[in-house]
Amino acid sequence: MSIFSFVKKSIHKTLLERSFWIGCLCMLTVFVAFRIVRQINNPYRFHPHTQVVVADISSWMTFDYINTAFDLPTDYLRNAMHINDSRYPKIPIGRYAQKNKLNEDQLIMQVQSLVQSYKK
């Protein structure tokens, strides 16, 4: 009997398999734990405040939501951006950009600066 087959027989197969999976799970656990620690240590992204900030404005937000969240008059963004879409304000920024073949990032920046200037 070769050494290899002897070792193979002597080691309990299920124990080896179990140890392998537990080892994999432990590595994954350490990875996830590191991510959690990093998230806790990031005070800008993770602190209790209810108000959304201008930097948070994203493509999925509708004009209606932005008007409510930043307390803007309903027609402020429509007039400032010359929006003629009949679905305004119930249309997401991203979809509006796509429909009108506009650059999404530029449009978001435009909305951010308009909200910022209204707040001043």
Add this chain to the structure above:
Amino acid sequence: MEFILSSLLSYLLLYKYAVLFGVTYLAALALPIPAAATLIASAAFASQGYFSFTWVVITAITGNIFGDATAYWIVRLYGYKALYKLRWHKYLESGTFLAISGLFERHRPLILFFSRFEVIATVSVNIISALRGLSYPRFLLFTGPGEVAQVLAYASLGYLFGGSWQALSAFLGNVSILVVLLFFILIGLFWRKIAKRAIHSRISVE
């Protein structure tokens, strides 16, 4: 997941409670939808005055309970038939399933209640409950309060951390993954002990 969430958020802002109900309902049917993130986002929008917190909670609880009920009845009515057709019924007689069933019988109220806080646990427990033939009123007796507690916990956090709900959602997602991983590691380490105790308790119950 990021893309799915972005699309979902747009629809959530457009169709409000209907989308929240749909997401919570479908998530209970094991569809890979970010239901917890959607619930936290809805509560955050409520803190900013765009949603009503009360309606967010009521809609999410209703969606979850209806989703659980649908999953339960599908497995109850067609589970065994499907398993026999797929020739997977042998797994129901396996030692692992018997051990899990024994464990389930022993701590049923606790397992039904706390499984609501984790989507994989929710789906697994719904399937086991239906396959074990647990009556629906009994199932609802413990899963109902569990759903209420889960929705209130997530919604309260979303309301409290309104502006940074995305960071909170990612954080809770990671914590949830960590809990599941630790659970599987513990099961792996103490499997023989757990299986022995579970089978023993099952025999004594029968």
